[in-house]
Amino acid sequence: MDLHADRWTGGWWMDGWTGGLVNGWTDRWVGGWMDGYTDEWTGGWMSGWWMSGPLGWYLDGRQLGGWTRGGSGMRPYLHLVALNSPLSGGMRGIRGADFQCFQQARAVGLAGTFRAFLSSRLQDLYSIVRRADRGTVPIVNLKDEVLAPSWEALFSGSGGQLKPGARIFSFDGRDILRHPAWPQKSVWHGSDPSGRRLTESYCEAWRTEAAGAMGPASPLLLEQEATSCRNAHVVLCIENSFMTSSS
Incomplete structure (x- = not known):
């Protein structure tokens, strides 16, 4: 996939693409589209979820605040x-x-x-x-x-x-x-x-x-x-x- 980049440069960003939209999270990104993610969260959509303010998710091992999203559901802290x-x-x-x-x-x-x-x-x-x-x-x-x-x-x-x-x-x-x-x-x-x-x-x-x-x-x-x-x-x-x- 020629759109792959190791870091965000604009457009789509993918890491370890396996196809499909991600409905849950593991310790690393395993497939799907990610739009608006940089090394630091700036807002945007991720697999249909809007993340802003104090509510957020773990992305690629980086904590963004609020709840974490995993394959078994949401985990708080x-x-x-x-x-x-x-x-x-x-x-x-x-x-x-x-x-x-x-x-x-x-x-x-x-x-x-x-x-x-x-x-x-x-x-x-x-x-x-x-x-x-x-x-x-x-x-x-x-x-x-x-x-x-x-x-x-x-x-x-x-x-x-x-x-x-x-x-x-x-x-x-x-x-x-x-x-x-x-x-x-x-x-x-x-x-x-x-x-x-x-x-x-x-x-x-x-x-x-x-x-x-x-x-x-x-x-x-x-x-x-x-x-x-x-x-x-x-x-x-x-x-x-x-x-x-x-x-």
Whole structure:
């Protein structure tokens, strides 16, 4: 087919043409016409679907935001987003932290259920995400860039390490790992590497900012570094079920 090109140059673009229109997706393009696709999504039609705004699909392995389209149907993802300012250990308890996640998510139009990335007196961090969604749903940032292949992958013993070069954004769109509003690049979590609560050191269930009280925070999500509850660190919020995904 003389219209084939390795990259978009105008007109039709095909890669691995096998004939027919694509009704589902695999990890790579396997046939059909693709009109309007460049290395970065600029809008257009794909196999009869219009993609614009926050709703999009995976194309040739590149995430475009929203839902992904696969041979077995649509797969969503879960957002991991930071609160708009660092907080001390005195967050008015886990419910106070959860409420801030809820408020800030709604303020930017995210309709999913967001919970604070924290263990507490009656809650293990690992259990926050719905059981059915822990193993296969990708974790993404506010701009829909993949941070980890799944929730379970964060608790694999690597300290919750994210993909190299990963960016974490606050609800108001700032990159917390580079922005000076977060001078200490540590994340409160209150958990061991497997996501279970550390009952002896989580700032009295996130109710105190006393200098003598201690809580676990770390540059990686789940490393163990005891720090004073008076310090202000990053508080993350996780979308806990794709059933209420905002996308």
